[in-house]
Amino acid sequence: MHFGFDAEQIAGRDTVAALLDKQCSLPALQEAWAAGSGAPLRGLWDELAALGVQGLLAPTDVGGSGLDEVTMALVLAETGRVALPLPIMETAAVGVPLVAAVGDPAGVLPRLIDGSLLLTLVTGSGRSGGSGGSAGSAKSGGSVGSVGSVGSAGSGASAESAGSGGWVGLAPAAGLADLFLVDGPGGTMLYRRDEVDLDPVGSVDRTRDLARVRPRPGRAGAGTWLGQGPIADRAALGAAAQLIGLGSELVRTTVDYVKARHQFGVPIGSFQAVKHHLADATLQMEFAAPAVWAAAALGEGAADRARAVSMAKAMASDAATGAARTALQCHGAMGYTDDYHLHLWLKRVWCLAGAHGSAAWHRDRVGRELGI
């Protein structure tokens, strides 16, 4: 038994953190906000690839780094900490390991690993099946928390996609992405950009660069089938790790703020009401984080993996949502402006708390795994 990070995991995290601190600066983030896309940070994508982040989970014999999921979770927490507006979770934690596991039928793996290609996930529209879908199984294409169902997949077409012109869901970083991963009852499909239609929609977080996605009608045979990998769990765990970084950073920056901001002649952080808000936010973050590391350490194929991932996402979503509320409240009106940077973190939390399964959806799944 050892619930701690080894030197290699910490080194991996710290190397990426140093790059992110340098390149994903506040001005860069604000530029992305203004642009409505992570495009101004496209250069950082190449630098992340040079460090081996995109290929972190891929085996070394295909050019990957061959590192473990705990390192991945630590790295993703760092990307959350700086609110990185690029689809690194989608590419590195979901796309690359899936593509590598099925032997790269589309011939994209080397260019994903070297940073030439960005991959995103089509999320969220698979809700038409309701929350009754069975846990941890690809057979329930309609299960919330899985990525969107494949609208064009014949008999598997969901009611929603059938009724909405084949739109299967929302993808972040849609303007930048070269590849789109779509999950459905028949498995996961990989589409090139020219094989999908995109309908840009505004997200509360402008850096999300969100669009509705559908496989382009009338192109039978388009896309590449990637089998039935556990991509929903990978995405949920990846989002949970990012939420840990986001929430912890919100607490940290708020602590700094309440030490510096004076009212009634004293720092507002000296008031018990403020102290207790921040103690509670810390409490929730500190108890959610081990659930995320534990789910990562269990690894795929472990008996309790589905339960552990869902617990991690439920706890991380709730803790980060709470931290966001606390951060805003303790910043007062300062935090309620769009000049000040706090809102960038708040809005990312709101997006990721709901993406890849809400806290309530994942709790329900934990319950099913526990036999109730």
Place this chain on the structure above:
Amino acid sequence: MDLTWGVEDEAFRGEARAWLEANVPRPALPSGDTRAGFALHLEWERRLFADRWAVVSWPEEFGGRGASLWQWLIFEEEYYRAGAPQRVTQNGIFLLAPTVFEFGTAEQRARILPRMAAAEDLWCQGWSEPGAGSDLAAISSRAQRTDDGWVLHGQKTWTTRGAFCTHLFGLFRSDPEASRHRGLTYFLVPLDAPGVTVRGFGRLDGDEGFAEVFFDGVEVGAGDVLGGVDAGWSVAMATTGSERGLTLRSPGRFTAVAERLLALYRAQATAGAADTTWRDRVIQGWMDAEAYRLFTLQAVTSIVGGARPGAESSLNKIWWSEMDIRLHETALALQGEEGELDDAWMRGFEFSLSGPIYAGTNEIQRNIAAERLLGLPRK
């Protein structure tokens, strides 16, 4: 990171489980916070000691097994999983003993620890006074130096199981001129000493689990000072760290409650009688207990690696105490009209309500977390 148990640890678990299965009293003992129940619990404590399960993590010379902190966690998990009795010796074993190991002389260790392990001496904690609860440094009970020792005067209160114990460890003001935290000394006092009066009184649940202890010119020796004259505050803080953190509240207690809650819901669901509006809270309760287990594994890894537990024990205390209430509240709610019955769930609920109060109220813990972990200004 490795979240599996090694072969030795699994063997230890197997041995503990087998012993508990063969020895845990059935039906469960009555409350240990009543006079009759306490006597039955003492028999149980002595059976634990006889087979060296009373203090597994202590060195063998004092009655333990020299078990690792990991194995202690495993033992606790098995203990509560088996539904074994509450530990009426716990305030000695889990609060005083770590302090004796850290601050005691060789003579004190030899005199105090083996008899504590054997449940020959039963220790209660003398912290609170009528005018000093959360504000522990406000105590006014005093110790006056004599030629060969000390004389104690004053009153302690809310002393858990004080009416049934034989000894008390507590803080007394030894230097009335010194400022609050200074000038306190940690004393070890036999409760049969002349001048001691103990008066038991009922807790919220009606059991005589509390006592007032009066000291009226009680003579104690120089050897009854633990950890240095006027150094009592730092010695006591070592104990309260234990109380808030790991040693008193192992995850096994709460994972066992969460499993019972799950079983309650499952049984109702099987009978078609589950109130599904509570299902989400049952699951959240189970996750809270599991999160406490994981947090503890992380903390123990860090302690085994040489770190010293610090102010994060305040977070720990807030978590387990408030979780414990939620788990019991959910269980009572699930039972609907039957919830009011004076049964194990109700007793557990009543006890859980004391969690955010004792060992420093949770309001104080939140202050400590904010000031010492986050560095927020005291004033």
